[in-house]
Amino acid sequence: MLDWDKLRIFHTAAEAGSFTHAAEKLGMSQSAVSRQISALEDDLGLKLFIRHARGLVLTEVGEQLFGTAHRMHWELQQVETQMSESQDVPTGPLIVTTTVGIGSTWLASRIDEFLTLYPLIQLEIRLNDSELDLAMREADVAIRLHRPNQSEMIQRKLFTVHNHFYASERYIKEHGSPKSIDDLDNHRIISFGEPVPSYLGDINFLERLGRSDSTPRRAALKVNAIYGMMQAAHAGIGIAMLPDYVTEKADGLVQVLPEIEIPEYETYFVYPPALKSSKRVGVFRDFLVAKSREWSF
Template sequence: MDWDKLRIFHAVADAGSLTHAGDRLNLSQSAVSRQIRALEDSLGATLFHRHARGLILTEQGELLFDATNSMSKRLETAAARIKDSEEEVFGELRVTTTFGFGLLWLAPRLPKLYEKYPELKVDLILDERVLDLPMREADVAIRMKEPSQADLIRKRLMSVQMLMYASREYLDQNGTPDSAEDISDHRLICQSTDAAQVMAGASLVQTVMAYNPRSTLTINNYFGVLQGVLHNLGIGVLPDYVTHDFPQLVRVLPEIESADVPVFLAYPEELRQSQRIAAFRDFVQEEIITYRKHLRSLEKA
């Protein structure tokens, strides 16, 4: 099968248009059309339904696109491994993690990574979905549970807990609750139990909701919950790692806490030798060591 025709077919299927595919490939629309017709003739199958709004893959076209998509991702992996220098760290690194951890813990620390590796290009993908690392939806993941996908190298980084926090100004105005029953006098800020989140967080919210808070504000990510707490709207359910960068938060109701939530870093086995992966992994581990030292100093204070 002609590799060049497959490359052109993949571009057309991805773009949904002969014109757009031609622009990507620096080919005329007629040249792209000729290559697609030649590929269809060689296969004895129609690959696209053609209509005024563009092109739609036929069933046979879908089968071929699945194959070329897998080929494309494997080629990307090979290219990434080839480009990785033994001594230099450069190029694109696609990192996926949750909204909360990405916005509240990882992103504020990235300046240190760029300071050390100024030519690195980080593509930070914040998503509660578990992306498929072997299929190169991302290069490396930080997740709040151990990944179950095969062919991954995984390392447990730390554990976090969901705890209750409020601002000092809010507590001065509304009083500090002494027991869980006092939640009925306060507004609770949290993620909805229907929102995508770790089970420990949802379970803690269900527990607190049972005490009938006077009012609630539900937001679908922890960054939003944090903003509500910082703006004195109520008592929030937040992961404990936010205390490192927001010392103005006050922990309340210490008897209410979630189970430990493990944090894992994972990447595909085939990227074991990647210098970019190694640099990012070491950076995260160093930052966690610093984070733990800070927590210990707070405990002693």
């Protein structure tokens, strides 16, 4: 049977990428960490790391063992947190993942209130336009811009994301405002760069609006981030299709062609069944639901 203490040291070394950094995290000497890893490799009869001057690289077997050790570490952390949570005061770590766009705008503008309400929750927000895997414990909970693909995940709808066309006051002063779909051909547009994440749906609707698929409108600028598109529009570069969550507090942007029907999509709060009874997940879910209801479109 594998020694859990050695596994714990191995897990820390794999995450840290070096024995030196692992020793700092564990409060041990570098030589002690190295001895424990060597002892684990001897127990298994297999090499777990390739050692070189720039750090440690996991072998194929090391990758497999790290995946198992990581899940064990996460499960133990959840048990410890649940045991430490009092009946009335949620406490412990909570890792939230969402897109850069919604995390840096809609969520960021509301998170201070949550931290004031629940000061014992250690919140970590991981912004990533590539979705982190909740089943693999890359995060605890997620705000997704689509219904989750994994049927076992618990989900709660938050709000509908509406898109509109925007340009800056400066751009409209210099170039005028489009009066019709055909008029867009005489304006500069800002699009999302390739590849477009599937959850953003038809974010480049401006390229195809009133045009055939074979002759899309050419973008003056492509940016592979919603927030970057908003900043480009704000700087007067052109017209962009933007979701309401990113323009909520963006002064200086003017909506154009408001009568055009534009694609929309739903936003969900998602978490694994293992966290169904977690108080910190429950209060965060309820907070997001309340904020979603307050948000008027």
